[in-house]
């Protein structure tokens with residue numbers, strides 16, 4: 368299976384200059400041959416050979432380099448890759464109804480690819496013309512699984528340099544059997560990011576809130592700056608960086624949470640989120656957007672695949688928060704503001720989200736036929752995620768509610 372990871376590069380001054388040369392030269396070659404291919408097509412319309420192929424342009428490239436010797440300063444294979452990209456764009460145009468290839472612009476389409484001779488040495492990534500390596504930082508978990516690098520693509524975004532590493536990973540492990548014993552229900556929420564049926568509460572990280580606040584402040588500042596002014600441009604660049612940081616920190620958070628859950632449990636049960644439906648409630652809309660449930664779910668599905676685990680989705684309209692997780696009584700008048708669930712029928716008092724998570728687990732197990740609806744599944748005491756990731760173990764509002772599960 369081919370997958371990719373993106374790392375941030377920290378080039379020194381000389382490396383920056385050489386990177387810029389690569390962006391410029393690959394862009395030049397791309398645009399030059401884009402025009403050439405169009406010219407050729409117009410001149411040879413209806414002829415037996417009406418368009419230039421990748422190989423044609425590759426041959427012509429040799430002549431172009433003699434004409435513009437500065438093209439020799441960059442990795443020859445990156446120039447060829449530029450021709451490949453152009454060829455793909457034309458193929459998409461001719462065969463898949465894509466738009467006609469457009470000219471690459473400086474500052475907007477800054478990228479180049481390296482197809483061979485890439486090595487990672489410690490915290491440096493080495494490739495032709497950059498033998499001493501460029502310092503980088505990225506997800507250690509992802510980096511650890513890299514064995515066979517297929518290609519790298521260097522990009523520039525808001526003044527910073529990045530490298531996408533495309534590599535081969537080992538085949539996925541076989542799925543663990545669905546199991547009731549080693550299963551968990553997850554309630555995604557607004558107050559807390561997630562609550563697990565084993566009693567683990569995962570708070571929304573404060574550092575994300577902090578970055579969000581900073582972004583809001585900068586947006587207000589930006590609206591006051593004069594249009595087209597230097598200060599406005601500077602601030603906008605800063606803002607872009609902050610957005611990127613927010614995206615990365617959030618992704619990192621999702622990464623850690625989903626990995627911990629996927630490693631710990633064989634069967635993971637989650638609500639099929641209809642985010643749009645939930646968005647209709649104005650007050651919670653923002654938090655839901657922020658919590659990016661959807662992005663988290665994608666991550667969780669991916670991790671489950673990676674570790675050979677199962678994800679079961681249950682319908683969102685099943686009343687997971689209104690049912691009593693001990694006796695099954697339906698509490699119709701439960702309000703969104705009620706943080707504690709109190710059952711009038713059996714007297715259970717329990718954290719609202721934990722009650723929902725336990726119900727989600729049960730509904731999932733019933734759905735896949737691991738338990739019959741009339742029986743409560745056997746709850747094994749679990750160690751939760753403690754030790755895997757430093758989450759707070761939630762104290763139950765009323766001691767003994769988990770034993771109540773076991774009696775079933």
Ligand SMILES: [Zn+2]
Pocket residue numbers: 691692693694695696710711712713714715
């Ligand atoms: Zn009850």
